[in-house]
Amino acid sequence: MTHSRHWSDPLTSEEIAEVVALVRTDDRIGLQPRFWGIALEESLARALATGQGRPVRLVVMNPDAHAAWEVTGWTSGTDRATASLGSWTPVDAKRPGVSSDEARLIAQAARNHPLIVEALAKRGITDTSLVWVDPESITGFEPEDLADRRLSWGTVWHRESADDNGYARPVAGLVPILDLETLDVIRVEDHGVLPMASEGGNYRSGTWGPDRAVAPLEITQADGPGFDVDGHEVTWQNWSFRIGFTHREGLVLHDVSYRDGDVVRPVLRRAAVNEMYVPYLDSDPTAYRKNFFDWGEYGAGPLTASLELGCDCVGEIHYFDANVLDGHGEAKTITNGVCLHEEDFSTLWKHVNTRTGESDVRRSRRLVISFFATVANYDYGFYWSLYQDGAIELEIKLTGILSVSGIDDGQMPRYGRMVSPNVQAPTHQHYFAVRLDTAVDGPQNRLVEVHAEVEEDEELNPFGNACKMVSNTIVSEKDAGRMADSSRAMHWRIESTDRTNRFGESTSYRLMMPNTTKLFAKPGSIVERKAPFVSKHLWASAYAAEERFITGEYPNQADLGAEGITAWQQADRPLDGAELVVWPVIAVHHYPRPEEWPIMPVARIGFRLEPDGFFTRNPSLDVPAQESISSCHAPAAAPAAAHSGCGCGSGGSCHCGPGAGHHHG
Structure with a gap:
């Protein structure tokens, strides 16, 4: 069905591109900027009419200048012919998240760095094309002398072949400290050479023996979805x-x-x-x-x-x-x-x-x-x-x-x-x-914690089996950190304060x-x-x-x-x-x-x-x-479904295969 863009719809590729194009015209981002996300400013967007331009926030970094900004802007819409930018708020350059692309840049640079090459050679690894380096977040473990730099540390993995499962073969003892902005290996911790895994870790069909026999199990909706x-x-x-x-x-x-x-x-x-x-x-x-x-x-x-x-x-x-x-x-x-x-x-x-x-x-x-x-x-x-x-x-x-x-x-x-x-x-x-x-039932709610207790009043509980449910309203934020406890049948009620x-x-x-x-x-x-x-x-x-x-x-x-x-x-x-x-x-x-x-x-x-x-x-x-709806008994011949199976497309074709995943290395 045709529809107009609603305020809560995910950002389109066109909206993203038009805002980024404006950011790129600003000299302060340098020649090789890096980005970490664009997001809808939901608190503002919720009040907008369908089809209007939408407020967004974008994070851009200039790694050469050790600088980063949160940039506000508006996408184009029925109320504005073109996108526009608003404020540029400086952000501590260390603190934006790490994109998959930034991770791949440092991984490629690290595995060929002389310090890494030398450490790998001690372990008999000479083909660095078979090495993965995953940059990991270092928050809280930054070396004191590097506290002002945008950092990561690396886990190192080795594959025996291009299609091997590298995560089955850790390179033990090897920890590089990485600079994400300069794409440099600052130092390498080497805690000693340990034997590499002697057994493969491939998980694809046939690796560990023939596949078992499995009868087909069909999921059909002959009249389409509900x-x-x-x-x-x-x-x-x-x-x-x-x-x-x-x-x-x-x-x-x-x-x-x-x-x-x-x-x-x-x-x-x-x-x-x-x-x-x-x-x-x-x-x-x-x-x-x-x-x-x-x-x-x-x-x-x-x-x-x-x-x-x-x-x-x-x-x-x-x-x-x-x-x-x-x-x-x-x-x-x-x-x-x-x-x-x-x-x-x-x-x-x-x-x-x-x-x-x-x-x-x-x-x-x-x-x-x-x-x-x-x-x-x-x-x-x-x-x-x-x-x-x-x-x-x-x-x-x-x-x-x-x-x-x-x-x-x-x-x-x-x-x-x-x-x-x-x-x-x-x-x-x-x-x-x-x-x-x-x-x-409306915008105003309260949180009530409920748990079970034995009724201690003997007049009310003469047989000893009376159980009461005790409710405690969480009235303010100082008491709003709670612990679950299944031994007391603990649960919470999210109540309307307007309707009964x-x-x-x-x-x-x-x-x-x-x-x-x-x-x-x-x-x-x-x-x-x-x-x-x-x-x-x-x-x-x-x-x-x-x-x-x-x-x-x-x-x-x-x-x-x-x-x-x-x-x-x-x-x-x-x-x-x-x-x-x-x-x-x-x-x-x-x-x-x-x-x-x-x-x-x-x-x-x-x-x-x-x-x-x-x-x-x-x-x-x-x-x-x-x-x-249909018979409770299995039909003699089940009707064919137009769009059933594994990952069926609109044309009825089914695809079963590896998904398009992501890895940092």
Whole structure:
């Protein structure tokens, strides 16, 4: 369907190009500028009419002058014939994130640097074309004498052939310190030569034996999908929302609402994975510096993998392209970056009346909006699911290749697991901070913590089995860092402060977080001070336009813990009846298994939002019985689907193959 550009639509390649073209006319950026992202200024854009020019922020660096700026501007639109620029605000040159293009520049320069060549020769490696160097964030570990420089440190890998899995062969003991601006190797730490991995790590079909026999499993929707897409607006059964996409966060959902009868009721104004923190818990010299803000120091948008050739979605698929600004200032289109499809999800509800023999059952289906980001060795899938009963879930799928280190003959790792001869996988953690701008039945909400307690009053509990649910309203930000506790049936209610249900309760959604952990690092350690937000499982704040990211605007080489959610909490703003922002922090403690080598089966974590007094009764009573959709019995011959299978395109052709991923080396 034809549509006009909505304020929340992802930036187009034309919008990106027209703003960059204006930036390039300014002499201060020098002859070889580098860029780190362009973003919509959402707080301003939300009030604009459809089709108008849109406010943006762009980060540009002049590496020759050790300078960087955040540039504001406007794209062209119905209210302006051409794009324009606004302010140029200086940014500490160390602190913009590292683009994939900047990473590739330093990787190529580093592997041929004399210091690296010499260190590799000690290990019998002479063909540097088979060497990867991954520049890693160094925040908190900057050498004192280099504190003013834009830095990185390198992990080094070796392949036995061009198509080998380099991440299976770490070059142990070798740590280069890199200058990202000059593309120079400042120094090399050499902690001693260890044996290289003696066993390959290829994971392609046939490497470890013949493929097993697998019967075909067809997913068909003969009448097409149940969703409608108009530009970036999606409607599905009672749900409606808009698809957004940003450089920092990747996929964003805007204005998530549920139609209840004749009324469209808002639930979330905005939802996105806001940050990812991955600390490694190993003192090995090639591992102790590993702790990354993968979104704030690199960016989810440009790391998004194209799903065009992958079997990532099956059934009737709708893809959305995404446009990002690369490190050289070019607009880059990620084809099929976001996938939209329906899935069967087993039983929605069921009851058998054993007195009459009557059985009622409804099949559940969900609408899934997903994208994958490849961050060097790891791959992360993010799946937002909307359900027929009004629930919302985020599932994060972790796969890819473990980040490993070398280990000497006869040794066993103290802080990890052996996964291959002379290869250890350190214990590490993954934290995902999610930003939810809530709008449960309107813009004013409150956060209420609920837990279970035994009723201690013996008059009220004469049989000892009475359990009460205790509610605690989080009234201000000083109390808005909370811990999950499944032993007390802990959960949270996001309540409307304006609407009540027929029982007089505030309408609400319930937040449940089954996947959490704590940081196993000493208080005061760099790992702990870099990411103070992981000290709690849930945060809440009052909406402020400039408070966009839980780690702050520019966390790369920032002062540890000085910005972000823990700094904002000092304002102690009231939260009861606020425009509420809720920040779930879900996490996994990853103690590796040999079965996760050489490539990980998917591990899953997530959280769930479900209506809690939001509806009058079960909202899925209107889901039709299966026999009114299709027979409950397998048909003699299943109808062919026009667009089913692995990665089907609009012409019905199916593609199963390697996706277009990303690596730093």
